Amino acid sequence: MSKDALDRLLWEAKKIVGRCDRCGTCLPACPLFEAKNVEASGARGKNVIARALAEGGLDPTPEMLAKVNFCLLCRACVDTCPGGIATDEAMINVRQYLVNKTGDRNAKYRVIGGFLKSRALVRLAATTLALLRKGGLNGLFPHGMVPEEYTRAHFLAAFSGPAALGEKAPPSDVALTAATRVAYFQGCGMRMMFPEAAAQTLEILKTSTNPQVKDNFCCGLPHLAHGLRDEFLELARKNIRIYQDADVVVCDCASCGGTLKHLASYFPCDPRWKDRSAAFSGKVMDLTEYLAKTGYEPRRKLDTTFTYHDPCHLGRGQGINIQPRELLRAAGKFVEMKEADVCCGGAGSFHLDYPGIASRILDKKRVNIEKTGAAIVVTGCPGCLIQLAKAAKAGGGKFKAMHISQVI
Amino acid sequence: MIREDIKKKICGLVGAENVLDSDLDRFGYSYDASFVPLLPAKKPDLVVRPATTEEVSKIMAVAYEHTIPVTPRGAASGRTGGSIPVQGGISMSLERMMKIIELDLKNMMVWAEAGLRTIDLYNACAAKGLFYPPDPASWKFSTIGGNVAENAGGMRAVKYGVTSDYVMGLEVVLSDGTVLKTGGKAIKNVTGYNLTSLFTGSEGTLGIITKVLLRVIPMPEKRGTLQLMFRTLDEGCETIHRMLQSGLVPAAAELMDRFCLEAVAKHRKTELDQAIGACIIIEIDDDDDEGLAMQTKRIEAVAQDCGVYRFRVAQSKQESDDLWAVRRGLSSAIASLVPNRIGEDISVPRDAFPEVVRRISSIALKHKLTIAVYGHAGDGNIHPSILCDLSKPGEEERVNNAVSEIFEAALAVGGTLSGEHGIGITKKPYITKALGEAGVKALKAVKLALDPKGILNPGKIW
Numbered sequence: 001m002s003k004d005a006l007d008r009l010l011w012e013a014k015k016i017v018g019r020c021d022r023c024g025t026c027l028p029a030c031p032l033f034e035a036k037n038v039e040a041s042g043a044r045g046k047n048v049i050a051r052a053l054a055e056g057g058l059d060p061t062p063e064m065l066a067k068v069n070f071c072l073l074c075r076a077c078v079d080t081c082p083g084g085i086a087t088d089e090a091m092i093n094v095r096q097y098l099v100n101k102t103g104d105r106n107a108k109y110r111v112i113g114g115f116l117k118s119r120a121l122v123r124l125a126a127t128t129l130a131l132l133r134k135g136g137l138n139g140l141f142p143h144g145m146v147p148e149e150y151t152r153a154h155f156l157a158a159f160s161g162p163a164a165l166g167e168k169a170p171p172s173d174v175a176l177t178a179a180t181r182v183a184y185f186q187g188c189g190m191r192m193m194f195p196e197a198a199a200q201t202l203e204i205l206k207t208s209t210n211p212q213v214k215d216n217f218c219c220g221l222p223h224l225a226h227g228l229r230d231e232f233l234e235l236a237r238k239n240i241r242i243y244q245d246a247d248v249v250v251c252d253c254a255s256c257g258g259t260l261k262h263l264a265s266y267f268p269c270d271p272r273w274k275d276r277s278a279a280f281s282g283k284v285m286d287l288t289e290y291l292a293k294t295g296y297e298p299r300r301k302l303d304t305t306f307t308y309h310d311p312c313h314l315g316r317g318q319g320i321n322i323q324p325r326e327l328l329r330a331a332g333k334f335v336e337m338k339e340a341d342v343c344c345g346g347a348g349s350f351h352l353d354y355p356g357i358a359s360r361i362l363d364k365k366r367v368n369i370e371k372t373g374a375a376i377v378v379t380g381c382p383g384c385l386i387q388l389a390k391a392a393k394a395g396g397g398k399f400k401a402m403h404i405s406q407v408i
Numbered sequence: 409m410i411r412e413d414i415k416k417k418i419c420g421l422v423g424a425e426n427v428l429d430s431d432l433d434r435f436g437y438s439y440d441a442s443f444v445p446l447l448p449a450k451k452p453d454l455v456v457r458p459a460t461t462e463e464v465s466k467i468m469a470v471a472y473e474h475t476i477p478v479t480p481r482g483a484a485s486g487r488t489g490g491s492i493p494v495q496g497g498i499s500m501s502l503e504r505m506m507k508i509i510e511l512d513l514k515n516m517m518v519w520a521e522a523g524l525r526t527i528d529l530y531n532a533c534a535a536k537g538l539f540y541p542p543d544p545a546s547w548k549f550s551t552i553g554g555n556v557a558e559n560a561g562g563m564r565a566v567k568y569g570v571t572s573d574y575v576m577g578l579e580v581v582l583s584d585g586t587v588l589k590t591g592g593k594a595i596k597n598v599t600g601y602n603l604t605s606l607f608t609g610s611e612g613t614l615g616i617i618t619k620v621l622l623r624v625i626p627m628p629e630k631r632g633t634l635q636l637m638f639r640t641l642d643e644g645c646e647t648i649h650r651m652l653q654s655g656l657v658p659a660a661a662e663l664m665d666r667f668c669l670e671a672v673a674k675h676r677k678t679e680l681d682q683a684i685g686a687c688i689i690i691e692i693d694d695d696d697d698e699g700l701a702m703q704t705k706r707i708e709a710v711a712q713d714c715g716v717y718r719f720r721v722a723q724s725k726q727e728s729d730d731l732w733a734v735r736r737g738l739s740s741a742i743a744s745l746v747p748n749r750i751g752e753d754i755s756v757p758r759d760a761f762p763e764v765v766r767r768i769s770s771i772a773l774k775h776k777l778t779i780a781v782y783g784h785a786g787d788g789n790i791h792p793s794i795l796c797d798l799s800k801p802g803e804e805e806r807v808n809n810a811v812s813e814i815f816e817a818a819l820a821v822g823g824t825l826s827g828e829h830g831i832g833i834t835k836k837p838y839i840t841k842a843l844g845e846a847g848v849k850a851l852k853a854v855k856l857a858l859d860p861k862g863i864l865n866p867g868k869i870w
Contacts, residue, residue, distance in 0.1 A: 018747065019743070019744040019745075020744075021441065021443075021739070021740050021743035021744070021749060022439060022440065022441045022484075023441045023485060023546065023739070023740045023743075024441055024483050024484065024485040024546060024549045024550070025546075025548070025549060025737070025740065027483060027549045028525070028527075028548060028549050037503055037504070038428065038433065038436070039433075039436030039437055039484070040432055040433055040435075040436040045436045048435075048436070048439060048446065049432060049435065049436075051446060052435065052446060052447060052449065055446070055447055056447075057446065057447035057448065057449055058431075058432070058435065058449075061431075061432075063430060063431065063432055064432060067432055081740070082736075082737025082738070082739075082740035082741045082744070083675075083740050083741055083743065083744025084675065084744070085744065
């Protein structure tokens, strides 16, 4: 990355954090501040570090990179801030700046990022994980790297009564919109961790259209979040090309969707790609957003109680809160949980980097889920689902965790 | 710098995990919510996070022995630099002391540790039908210890008073580590000097408040929110005067000028009616809906007499929360519009409110500055905010002159420098003007008696 580009990143970050007046409103909103309770772990602390860096009061160091990496990018602070200060955007910029300034310190993310950049490797991993799961070996991996997947077949078997066993769900009577070319964007998380849920997404889409299935690339968020911006941009350009002939791009991963909807802001100095990316972003829809628009009716209504966890990148990231709840109400009984929109602690690879803090955050989520008495906690993001599957296991079977496409 | 052996000793007292000494961690404890410049950073040499009074006491004994400055800290949401460790030393962060020790329903009093968030105290009381009224704008994140140390005010002061009106007793660790208890649950108590009052608002310069005993009152049954729009600020002020004189005491009456409303409109991406010059948000409380309706009716009549432009009654809790969120987030919303916001906190006799606002307008004009004005119209506490860009040549001097003149205006009408933020660092230069030589000398005498080595929050107030 050129010096100019780097300076620009820092300038962009300063423009954001320079408006923070350090009032502290974000402190109770930040899940990490609650878990660790040290100034630098909260949104205010990280914003002020970024500002001091930009103003020359602090030097770029590996310690600083570690501090700014300690952020869920969950936007809870942005929502509560009276000035609407976008801490997540500032953190992404500062991470990139620090990665370049401090050298090859983010080696781990470079490896993960390189892996996710390759479609072949992601596919290979998906196969391997499926085999591990099949062989019951997933428990050998730490921190839920290979989460258990509770399938729609399990769901129907457990919740629809014995008569429904093996019976095919009746088709939904949503009219096909023939003219619209609908394509599916399959994120790495869905591909590798939750293939059964991804298959259900396609089944649902097939009730109203003939979805195009593309061999897409990673959305690039893991790269963007950890200082690999060039790789992110490269992936974005590839995906934009791949979806050129689609009118709608449906995504069943909150993080992918949130990233794909915001591409244009990352091509500020590239007029050609700025327009193309803006046009592409305009086509992206979350699955529940798409279904609400087409008037989708769940394939069957069961006597089951759901509760819903808002993925940060869907609720705050895309303003989608109502649609998934409406779908769940139509598919069964729905109970709201306390703090449904508080981050589950997953946050991409955060739960792998800070398992202790992530599990403390998750414990609170688990208690909130259990209090609803719901049989199933539903969400729309594989990252969250990994965490929620862990919570379900820790809860000893009181509830199951499932992707929304598995239950509607 | 603190010697390694002393650091080790402190680690032994509170556990190494509760002592922070990395550069960035210390940086995190070098600022608060004031406009004191971030750089150069006023980093403490050590951040210590005790969990008990005993630990605080032992740390103070060590600090006293080695003459190490100690600055107590809650959530660092103060607006005047009170928790900034200007002379380094130890930042004593009380954020781990957050227990409610006793909720005494019979006496209607509560003992709480200093690091408890004010909102958590409020909610714990509310769950038992009790009401802790003081509500500084920061009440959702500031700590009760910080509120007491700064004698924080809030929106409800017009009817319910400020923090000190509720403090019945304190547990304070003195500079040498002695633990002192003041006051108690007896409502009448004239035994000795009123030390509770002395420590309340002492800004961490006399002792470290570790526990507070607060009285609470029965929770009002019903609350309502009204929004009154006026063409001029004077009409708004007049409405509040007439209300109070006729015995209509709102729980809160907050005034915002045209500029504030424009800032809010900008954030919410809405258009502001050109005719509106000021807005008052009023909270009323009563025993039942009938009482609320009666108060609303009477307030509306007064407001109509004073020429109210629009009168709106919040119809739901959501609507009233929205109206109050606008006011609570106002200072930060305004701050985010400009590179620098210098917020002041003058307090004047209630009847001087319009006069001092007029003077502030002419100060703004004279120095070619934008000054947004909002505040607690019900109690005469005004927050003029100078919106500026200190990086512009000459701007800083003009701002400083304007600040001096704002203070002069407040003093001239019989008011004072600070209503609820404290003096801290930012108002230090003006203290003698406000209190006189004799006043400052008396403060210093008290300080010397309680903190002979001058290690507690040094460099503040004067």
